[in-house]
Amino acid sequence: MSKYDVSFSRLAVLLLPMCLRRPRMTALCRAVVSPVGMLHTELMRFRDDMNYRMRHNGQTCHLRAVLNDRFDQTLRRIRITENEDTATSGIMLHMRVTRLFVRIPRRGMGRRILYRRGYNGSQGFGFWVEVPQELYGTVSELELRAVVNKYKLASVRYGISYYNL
Numbered sequence: 001m002s003k004y005d006v007s008f009s010r011l012a013v014l015l016l017p018m019c020l021r022r023p024r025m026t027a028l029c030r031a032v033v034s035p036v037g038m039l040h041t042e043l044m045r046f047r048d049d050m051n052y053r054m055r056h057n058g059q060t061c062h063l064r065a066v067l068n069d070r071f072d073q074t075l076r077r078i079r080i081t082e083n084e085d086t087a088t089s090g091i092m093l094h095m096r097v098t099r100l101f102v103r104i105p106r107r108g109m110g111r112r113i114l115y116r117r118g119y120n121g122s123q124g125f126g127f128w129v130e131v132p133q134e135l136y137g138t139v140s141e142l143e144l145r146a147v148v149n150k151y152k153l154a155s156v157r158y159g160i161s162y163y164n165l
Helices: 008-015 023-055 060-071 141-151
Strands: 079-082 091-095 100-104 112-117 127-132 158-164
Touching: 008 023, 060 079, 060 127, 060 141, 127 141, 141 158
Parallel strands: 127 158
Antiparallel strands: 079 127, 091 100, 100 112, 112 158
């Protein structure tokens, strides 16, 4: 039992004198105390949210866990990768017509990156958030950026990459 587990309706009835514990009076006391119970519920929800935020920070493992908890609970396919050197990872191209980055893998790389969105190429990014292509329509990019911005360090830039399995 936690120190925050309080039943305010039961407490209001227990604080009544024995001679006033009638059905109407207990109903009145419970009605008077019900807003305090709702505030207590909101406080507990806020406390749980703050405890979750305190347990997670901008480290790669924690950021990956937060993104997977939020957007891909079952399969947990969202990854965080450090900025790779293009000499070993492939060639980055920017298509002018679609304004998207296309990463052409070198032979023997094994996976194929569809496109990366960013500011000015792949240079200057601290990390990439790799999201599966299946989540492209279901995950709002603005919401994804808001979650990443909440947890990342202020000086680190990042890009979002959608990949095909």
